[in-house]
Amino acid sequence: MKPHPYLRAYLAGVFVPTLVLPLLLTVFIVVRIVLQVSVPIEQAMIFPMAVVPSLFGLWNMLYLGSHARTRLPIGVHGAVLPLLMAPAGALVATCLHVLEFGSHGVTWFQALYFPYALIAPCFLAALVGYYLVWKYIVGFLNRVLGIA
Amino acid sequence: MNAHNEDRLKRLLQEALPRIEGEPEPGRDLWPAVLRRLDAQPAAPPWFDWALLAGLVGFVAFFPASIPVFLYYL
Numbered sequence: 001m002k003p004h005p006y007l008r009a010y011l012a013g014v015f016v017p018t019l020v021l022p023l024l025l026t027v028f029i030v031v032r033i034v035l036q037v038s039v040p041i042e043q044a045m046i047f048p049m050a051v052v053p054s055l056f057g058l059w060n061m062l063y064l065g066s067h068a069r070t071r072l073p074i075g076v077h078g079a080v081l082p083l084l085m086a087p088a089g090a091l092v093a094t095c096l097h098v099l100e101f102g103s104h105g106v107t108w109f110q111a112l113y114f115p116y117a118l119i120a121p122c123f124l125a126a127l128v129g130y131y132l133v134w135k136y137i138v139g140f141l142n143r144v145l146g147i148a
Numbered sequence: 149m150n151a152h153n154e155d156r157l158k159r160l161l162q163e164a165l166p167r168i169e170g171e172p173e174p175g176r177d178l179w180p181a182v183l184r185r186l187d188a189q190p191a192a193p194p195w196f197d198w199a200l201l202a203g204l205v206g207f208v209a210f211f212p213a214s215i216p217v218f219l220y221y222l
Contacts, residue, residue: 129222
């Protein structure tokens, strides 16, 4: 068995958010500078930069530690993560004024309005996205790093 | 350890370990099967996952404003 399996699990977990982060930064910069839309980019970057990668790494470590007992497929394990991240991200975003709750919907980044009726489909789409990302990307990395 | 003790130890070990019955080697060469397995393509994703991906792409195409929110959580 290769040494430090939990370290490798953490690294495999942080891979996807680390790749997405520059993409997110690019989107925000284009929206703010090119399209001249007022977006609180500094506040909006805190959760994806400080929390999401660590959560992905720790969640993959948890998968490695619990898989022998739970036998849960990695896609399902990853799809559970939004249940924690959605409220945590919303809480951070609310505290930083990135997310504002209105009478009929929420406003993200002081620019994007979502009626409350759209939140449930968005959450389901996030579950699907996480399921696919964990099954095919994190699962592949786990196999490459010899911890699957 | 002198030669007598060495012979005695060898005899005791041979008596303690069960004798391998039949051929000690497999009847056929297993290495080609190992190579075939290493070269085999991974299984294609099931139709269910393709359907989920199509649904996700359709959702994002229908509500492009959700893209920054999804990126916020990735």
